[in-house]
Amino acid sequence: xxxxxxxxxxxxxxxxxxxxxxxxxxxxxxxxxxxxxxxxxxxxxxxxxxxxxxxxxxxxxxxxxxxxxxxxxxxxxxxxxxxxxxxxxxxxxxxxxxxxxxxxxxxxxxxxxx
Amino acid sequence: xxxxxxxxxxxxxxxxxxxxxxxxxxxxxxxxxxxxxxxxxxxxxxxxxxxxxxxxxxxxxxxxxxxxxxxxxxxxxxxxxxxxxxxxxxxxxxxxxxxxxxxxxxxxxxxxxx
DNA sequence: AAGAAATGCAACAAAATGGTTGCATCAATC
DNA sequence: GATTGATGCAACCATTTTGTTGCATTTCTT
Numbered sequence: 001x002x003x004x005x006x007x008x009x010x011x012x013x014x015x016x017x018x019x020x021x022x023x024x025x026x027x028x029x030x031x032x033x034x035x036x037x038x039x040x041x042x043x044x045x046x047x048x049x050x051x052x053x054x055x056x057x058x059x060x061x062x063x064x065x066x067x068x069x070x071x072x073x074x075x076x077x078x079x080x081x082x083x084x085x086x087x088x089x090x091x092x093x094x095x096x097x098x099x100x101x102x103x104x105x106x107x108x109x110x111x112x113x114x
Numbered sequence: 115x116x117x118x119x120x121x122x123x124x125x126x127x128x129x130x131x132x133x134x135x136x137x138x139x140x141x142x143x144x145x146x147x148x149x150x151x152x153x154x155x156x157x158x159x160x161x162x163x164x165x166x167x168x169x170x171x172x173x174x175x176x177x178x179x180x181x182x183x184x185x186x187x188x189x190x191x192x193x194x195x196x197x198x199x200x201x202x203x204x205x206x207x208x209x210x211x212x213x214x215x216x217x218x219x220x221x222x223x224x225x226x227x228x
Numbered sequence: 229a230a231g232a233a234a235t236g237c238a239a240c241a242a243a244a245t246g247g248t249t250g251c252a253t254c255a256a257t258c
Numbered sequence: 259g260a261t262t263g264a265t266g267c268a269a270c271c272a273t274t275t276t277g278t279t280g281c282a283t284t285t286c287t288t
Contacts, residue, residue, distance in 0.1 A: 023134025
């Protein structure tokens with residue numbers, strides 16, 4: 001991957017669903033719970049929120065789709081685990097945007113001084 | 115602000131709309147354009163996307179609501195400008211989540227070694 | 229003053245989102 | 259084997275989001 005295509009349309013379509021998954025207070029709360037409290041079941045997680053277990057399941061599905069959590073079946077329960085890799089992706093994307101901005105400011109400065 | 119409440123419910127409700135605004139490919143594209151190409155008008159911006167000018171206006175309104183862009187009227191046109199500050203907020207939030215995760219891993223390691 | 233360019237505003241439609249309830253299924257325990 | 263606990267699945271509903279079109283308004287230009 002070159003620096004040049006770091007903000008290409010293709011990458012936008014990759015980053016957008018990731019940010020969209022982060023764009024909900026309940027889902028952020030789920031991530032915090034899974035971060036701090038380790039892997040948990042849906043039933044356990046839904047006890048911490050004001051919505052039904054089924055609603056939490058849907059949120060977890062969204063997070064899983066975005067790659068922010070994974071799950072595995074253990075007996076009669078399903079364990080959900082935080083996945084830090086994709087958080088890095090979001091992090092990097094924001095950094096690239098910031099850098100692009102700085103570069104643009106640099107160009108502007110150079111132009112003004114000419 | 116203490117480290118302890120860095121991921122409090124109050125902060126979730128602040129961070130969620132910010133990520134939600136970033137969670138759309140068209141809006142990310144708009145930010146990239148405003149980053150790289152400097153302040154632009156709606157008409158100019160909408161030339162780069164496959165949707166109508168009015169749709170772009172709505173996207174810009176969403177970005178403005180999240181504090182990611184600002185606008186000012188100049189004669190008959192309105193100029194939209196990228197606002198890097200809120201990007202920092204998103205950046206910091208992701209960092210706090212990562213740190214929380216690292217702390218949890220540390221606790222786990224200490225527990226296993228006991 | 230007239231026309232063109234840029235934006236603003238409103239009504240509308242389609243699709244996605246976030247939530248519910250009810251019931252079925254699967255696994256553990258007594 | 260009957261019961262309980264955890265999950266899965268489906269239908270349904272309300273709201274929000276994302277887009278459209280049409281028209282009005284404002285401002286520049288000739």
